[in-house]
Amino acid sequence: MPDRALDAVLEIFGWAGFGLGAVLAVITLGLYLADGTWLPVRALIEDSPGGRIARWFDADGGVGSAQLSPDIDHALAGKDEADVFYRRGTTGQIRLTQGSPIVRGVLLLALGLLGFGVAALVASGIVLFVRG
16 A cells, blocks of 8 residues: 555656646746846946936947836945846836846746656656566
8 A cells, every 4th residue: 555655646746746847837938038138238327316327328229227226226336337237128127137037936946846747757667666
């Protein structure tokens, strides 16, 4: 009886890992596509009555500007220039990384679950051959 329980647990872990990992991988793809294209740019940082503002020239020759969020303002404290990323086709949005932290987090979770499914599959195979 314990052999059957171990087989069932490994089977459940395998299906859960592969199934949830695949669903999260599809969600990651959707988040990645929704995030859009972020391009690197050198921005000038200046003070204004409403807070600090970043200004830059975009790839199309236009001028972009964005109010610095408190997190970005803290990260760029004391700087007059900074390398940032702006979202192509929009104005007023910058961030310090090209890739989205949310997309990266969901991707890592999906890969972890897929790895968990693979580990359960390998363990199931080992149990099968050890028993045989």
